[in-house]
Amino acid sequence: MTIYQLLVLFPLWICLPHFCSPEIMFRRTPTPQKRILGARVPRSDGKILHRQKRGWMWNQFFLLEEYTGSDYQYVGKLHSDQDKGDGSLKYILSGDGAGTLFIIDEKTGDIHATRRIDREEKAFYTLRAQAINRRTLRPVEPESEFVIKIHDINDNEPTFPEEIYTASVPEMSVVGTSVVQVTATDADDPSYGNSARVIYSILQGQPYFSVEPETGIIRTALPNMNRENREQYQVVIQAKDMGGQMGGLSGTTTVNITLTDVNDNPPRFAQNTIHLRVLESSPIGTAIGSVKATDADTGKNAEVEYRIIDGDGTDMFDIITEKDTQEGIITVKKPLDYESRRLYTLKVEAENTHVDPRFYYLGPFKDTTIVKISVEDVDEPPIFSRSSYLFEVHEDIEVGTIIGTVMARDPDSTSSPIRFSLDRHTDLDRIFNIHSGNGSLYTSKPLDRELSQWHNLTVIAAEINNPKEMTRVAVFVRILDVNDNAPQFAVFYDTFVCENARPGQLIQTISAVDKDDPLGGQKFFFSLAAVNPNFTVQDNEDNTARILTRKNGFNRHEISTYLLPVVISDNDYPIQSSTGTLSIRVCTCDSQGNMQSCSAEALLLPAGLSTGALIAILLCIIILLVIVVLFAALKRQRKKEPLILSKEDIRDNIVSYNDEGGGEEDTQAFDIGTLRNPAAIEEKKLRRDIIPETLFIPRRTPTAPDNTDVRDFINERLKEHDLDPTAPPYDSLATYAYEGNDSIAESLSSLESGTTDGDQNYDYLREWGPRFNKLAEMYGGGESDKDS
Ligand SMILES: *[C@@H]1O[C@H](CO)[C@@H](O)[C@H](O)[C@H]1NC(C)=O
Ligand SMILES: *[C@@H]1O[C@H](CO)[C@@H](O)[C@H](O)[C@H]1NC(C)=O
Ligand SMILES: *[C@@H]1O[C@H](CO)[C@@H](O)[C@H](O)[C@H]1NC(C)=O
Ligand SMILES: *[C@@H]1O[C@H](CO)[C@@H](O)[C@H](O)[C@H]1NC(C)=O
Numbered sequence: 017m018t019i020y021q022l023l024v025l026f027p028l029w030i031c032l033p034h035f036c037s038p039e040i041m042f043r044r045t046p047t048p049q050k051r052i053l054g055a056r057v058p059r060s061d062g063k064i065l066h067r068q069k070r071g072w073m074w075n076q077f078f079l080l081e082e083y084t085g086s087d088y089q090y091v092g093k094l095h096s097d098q099d100k101g102d103g104s105l106k107y108i109l110s111g112d113g114a115g116t117l118f119i120i121d122e123k124t125g126d127i128h129a130t131r132r133i134d135r136e137e138k139a140f141y142t143l144r145a146q147a148i149n150r151r152t153l154r155p156v157e158p159e160s161e162f163v164i165k166i167h168d169i170n171d172n173e174p175t176f177p178e179e180i181y182t183a184s185v186p187e188m189s190v191v192g193t194s195v196v197q198v199t200a201t202d203a204d205d206p207s208y209g210n211s212a213r214v215i216y217s218i219l220q221g222q223p224y225f226s227v228e229p230e231t232g233i234i235r236t237a238l239p240n241m242n243r244e245n246r247e248q249y250q251v252v253i254q255a256k257d258m259g260g261q262m263g264g265l266s267g268t269t270t271v272n273i274t275l276t277d278v279n280d281n282p283p284r285f286a287q288n289t290i291h292l293r294v295l296e297s298s299p300i301g302t303a304i305g306s307v308k309a310t311d312a313d314t315g316k317n318a319e320v321e322y323r324i325i326d327g328d329g330t331d332m333f334d335i336i337t338e339k340d341t342q343e344g345i346i347t348v349k350k351p352l353d354y355e356s357r358r359l360y361t362l363k364v365e366a367e368n369t370h371v372d373p374r375f376y377y378l379g380p381f382k383d384t385t386i387v388k389i390s391v392e393d394v395d396e397p398p399i400f401s402r403s404s405y406l407f408e409v410h411e412d413i414e415v416g417t418i419i420g421t422v423m424a425r426d427p428d429s430t431s432s433p434i435r436f437s438l439d440r441h442t443d444l445d446r447i448f449n450i451h452s453g454n455g456s457l458y459t460s461k462p463l464d465r466e467l468s469q470w471h472n473l474t475v476i477a478a479e480i481n482n483p484k485e486m487t488r489v490a491v492f493v494r495i496l497d498v499n500d501n502a503p504q505f506a507v508f509y510d511t512f513v514c515e516n517a518r519p520g521q522l523i524q525t526i527s528a529v530d531k532d533d534p535l536g537g538q539k540f541f542f543s544l545a546a547v548n549p550n551f552t553v554q555d556n557e558d559n560t561a562r563i564l565t566r567k568n569g570f571n572r573h574e575i576s577t578y579l580l581p582v583v584i585s586d587n588d589y590p591i592q593s594s595t596g597t598l599s600i601r602v603c604t605c606d607s608q609g610n611m612q613s614c615s616a617e618a619l620l621l622p623a624g625l626s627t628g629a630l631i632a633i634l635l636c637i638i639i640l641l642v643i644v645v646l647f648a649a650l651k652r653q654r655k656k657e658p659l660i661l662s663k664e665d666i667r668d669n670i671v672s673y674n675d676e677g678g679g680e681e682d683t684q685a686f687d688i689g690t691l692r693n694p695a696a697i698e699e700k701k702l703r704r705d706i707i708p709e710t711l712f713i714p715r716r717t718p719t720a721p722d723n724t725d726v727r728d729f730i731n732e733r734l735k736e737h738d739l740d741p742t743a744p745p746y747d748s749l750a751t752y753a754y755e756g757n758d759s760i761a762e763s764l765s766s767l768e769s770g771t772t773d774g775d776q777n778y779d780y781l782r783e784w785g786p787r788f789n790k791l792a793e794m795y796g797g798g799e800s801d802k803d804s
Pocket of ligand 4 (some may be wrong): 547549766
């Protein structure tokens with residue numbers, strides 16, 4: 017835009033749209049100096065721009081939007097200074113909306129808008145104007161572009177992008193705390209007038225909230241707004257344009273404001289005193305009840321921790337904070353006893369775990385309550401005075417002696433009398449008994465430490481009023497030793513004396529044992545029962561003694577064996593002693609004193625037989641034994657073969673019968689021979705392990721089978737077997753070896769041949785017997801081989 021144009025347009029800005037007529041004609045009457053200025057403008061590239069002659073002097077029209085008149089709205093007038101007013105010129109309009117929205121009077125150049133125009137829809141219309149000579153159709157003015165600018169009126173209200181806003185602010189916030197900012201937009205032209213200048217005000221929500229008129233920031237307006245009183249607020253904000261003046265358009269929005277929680281409330285117990293009850297039998301850890309302090313806050317601001325801070329039951333009970341329910345669970349910490357204490361008092365404190373120091377001024381965030389716990393009586397089983405008893409008793413006490421007394425009492429206040437009994441499983445020999453009334457244990461049989469040193473009993477105490485309440489206690493009875501056993505030789509002594517023994521020679525060292533177990537250990541004394549001229553005993557004083565000869569000249573032909581009674585005694589009270597007799601054989605010895613032959617042999621063998629001969633006899637016996645064993649082994653090996661080779665026979669070995677067999681020895685039960693050799697059946701029917709009372713001579717079939725009626729033959733045989741008193745007591749398999757007439761296999765049966773050649777040889781079993789035997793022999797068996 018040239019300066020010239022600017023100068024021309026300037027008055028327009030001032031006069032439009034209120035005062036000026038929309039009919040404008042611009043004449044080419046610029047001030048001279050401006051023209052000179054405009055005509056020669058030296059350009060940087062050195063060229064001189066020459067202004068061309070022109071007839072148009074406009075390029076902008078203004079039009080008010082939202083025209084409501086019934087006729088066309090006048091926009092402006094095109095005019096060329098070439099127009100003599102004789103109608104020779106014709107104005108033509110083209111561009112945005114030309115001919116439709118904007119029409120032009122081609123003679124006068126008047127432009128009208130055909131309908132209402134909305135600036136917010138389109139703020140500028142760019143059009144082109146042309147003036148031509150009607151006759152020549154030549155343009156008298158060059159085509160020129162101009163703009164119709166739609167002038168704004170306040171036809172749009174401010175709008176909020178959201179219909180409902182949600183916002184939150186902590187409760188107890190100080191006045192003026194910003195909550196949220198709401199912003200409305202106005203579609204009107206913000207660059208012109210106040211149509212788009214929005215001012216906010218609050219329609220609903222006072223006195224709690226306020227809004228900043230210019231910014232739309234919502235702030236709290238009341239101090240100490242308490243969520244616990246009211247949590248939700250609905251604030252309605254109005255935005256009004258025209259700077260909020262009367263006549264401005266307005267829009268509203270709703271803001272849902274939630275107060276968020278802060279910890280401004282302490283926990284509170286509903287009651288000052290809480291009563292709980294608990295059974296005295298409740299085991300440690302039992303929950304007996306709960307306390308709960310309520311907190312008006314929510315979430316972690318309502319979290320509470322429980323503590324027992326005082327009371328006489330602090331070591332008997334515990335409190336656990338249950339996170340889910342925010343309850344304090346009181347549990348048993350130590351075993352309770354109704355009989356010793358029936359009431360406990362606890363002081364329980366509930367305190368917020370998350371405390372906000374800002375609200376300390378409101379007071380402590382905790383509360384206390386008193387919990388009274390009454391212990392309730394339970395019928396308890398009796399209690400023994402000790403957890404176990406140990407009684408020591410000498411084994412020699414008389415039957416019926418009291419060995420000890422167990423004591424028990426009913427801990428209940430209604431002390432029931434107690435009945436004692438012995439668990440008989442712990443005293444199977446019924447050696448002990450108990451007085452049921454007073455718990456005295458006594459013996460009912462003699463005791464013997466040497467049989468059993470301990471008797472570990474169980475005594476049961478039951479309440480007479482309620483026998484289900486019972487307690488058991490272990491009673492250990494140790495039997496103390498009494499010297500009731502005499503010492504004896506430790507082993508059997510096979511003693512001999514050499515014929516050539518000298519007097520004073522040691523022939524045996526003896527020792528002794530005693531079943532008793534004296535406290536100071538065993539001490540044995542050895543002596544001879546009577547003075548003996550032949551032997552003597554020397555006590556070594558270490559529980560052994562030596563037997564020495566007293567003379568020489570022993571002769572086994574004279575006296576083959578001496579009997580020497582030795583008295584062994586212990587030193588316990590009462591002294592127990594026994595006499596053991598040593599038998600001393602007389603033997604011939606070599607010069608070193610090694611035994612060569614003794615009198616014991618002389619009893620068995622002829623006197624003249626030497627040792628060498630004896631060895632020879634022994635050798636013979638051994639050789640014989642070896643031969644016998646070898647024979648037996650060979651025989652067994654031979655027997656095994658047929659079972660392995662004859663696979664067909666293995667299948668036949670399965671014989672079932674409802675009788676217990678005689679084991680391996682019972683060869684009759686599994687006698688395959690009966691299958692192989694039918695002739696053998698009758699012979700072997702009798703079980704070897706059962707001696708039959710009457711021995712029947714096995715009967716041969718007297719009736720020969722009819723060669724045409726095989727069924728009769730089989731029935732006959734079956735009947736015969738069923739009635740046979742010599743048959744075994746179990747089910748057995750009988751072979752008929754008969755294939756019948758129609759066998760395609762060309763039976764080898766003698767029955768077949770019998771019918772053909774007329775030879776009535778019905779004893780087919782016997783005929784087949786040898787065949788079977790032959791087969792069996794091939795496999796190492798045979799008729800004689802009954803075991804296979
Ligand atoms: C705003 O609050 C009103 C009343 O409290 C409720 O009915 C409405 O559902 C809330 N709207 C939203 C979006 O939270
Ligand atoms: C228990 O009772 C029995 C018989 O009634 C009696 O002999 C015994 O001495 C009593 N025991 C005690 C310890 O009193
Ligand atoms: C009995 O108890 C004693 C002591 O506890 C123990 O030494 C012994 O082995 C027990 N005897 C039996 C048979 O259980
Ligand atoms: C001692 O030996 C002699 C024979 O040498 C015999 O007659 C006598 O009976 C023996 N005395 C005793 C007590 O055995």
